Amino acid sequence: PTLVVLISGSGSNLQAILKAIQTGRLQARIAAVISNRPDVYGLQRAAEAGIPTAVVDHTAFANRDGFDETLQQQIDSFKPDLVVLAGFMRILTPAFVRHYQGRMLNIHPSLLPLYKGIHTHRRVLEDGGDEHGVSVHFVTPELDGGPLIMQAKVPVLPSDSETSLAERVQVQEHVIYPQVVKWFVEGRLKLEGNQAMLDGNAL
Numbered sequence: 001p002t003l004v005v006l007i008s009g010s011g012s013n014l015q016a017i018l019k020a021i022q023t024g025r026l027q028a029r030i031a032a033v034i035s036n037r038p039d040v041y042g043l044q045r046a047a048e049a050g051i052p053t054a055v056v057d058h059t060a061f062a063n064r065d066g067f068d069e070t071l072q073q074q075i076d077s078f079k080p081d082l083v084v085l086a087g088f089m090r091i092l093t094p095a096f097v098r099h100y101q102g103r104m105l106n107i108h109p110s111l112l113p114l115y116k117g118i119h120t121h122r123r124v125l126e127d128g129g130d131e132h133g134v135s136v137h138f139v140t141p142e143l144d145g146g147p148l149i150m151q152a153k154v155p156v157l158p159s160d161s162e163t164s165l166a167e168r169v170q171v172q173e174h175v176i177y178p179q180v181v182k183w184f185v186e187g188r189l190k191l192e193g194n195q196a197m198l199d200g201n202a203l
């Protein structure tokens with residue numbers, strides 16, 4: 001199965017998926033890594049792994065539709081079975097999302113539906129929460145609102161900073177994302193209506 005991975009920055013989730021492929025745990029091929037920002041470390045990670053890269057720079061487009069149309073053309077040129085948003089920091093238009101619905105995943109650093117949006121670690125600390133985590137979901141037009149597939153929880157410690165909390169969450173990101181991608185490429189994970197299904201059972 002063919003993956004296209006979209007990034008905007010470090011690409012640590014890309015790296016986790018890459019490692020699962022390289023160790024033979026995940027039987028898939030990353031056809032391309034596409035970033036909306038040039039010069040991000042995730043592009044270097046891809047290049048070092050011999051994976052084709054592309055940049056579709058959103059600042060070069062007058063509007064969101066123009067960007068999404070170009071991005072879609074780039075993605076479709078690789079004919080992916082699955083599009084993986086991995087630290088991709090763009091809100092996608094409903095038309096783009098509908099084109100990939102059922103074969104596009106996202107990872108979000110919170111226990112959705114809590115803390116949609118950005119700066120999740122900071123917001124949890126500000127609220128004095130004692131639990132946080134990460135969610136992997138199918139992408140639907142509702143921002144950070146798609147059907148949940150898998151979550152992982154971490155404790156919030158009194159000594160936590162935004163950085164220490166983010167690091168604890170990222171450890172779990174790098175566990176659950178490769179697992180969810182594996183389920184999908186094995187044909188076990190499907191989106192049925194607005195419900196994620198694993199082996200025919202509602203998640």
Ligand code: GRF
Pocket residue numbers: 007008009010011012013014042086087088107108109173
């Ligand atoms: C991570 O917190 C991820 O959950 C979010 O973007 C951040 C950076 O991800 N989507 P990565 O290191 O670029 O994969």
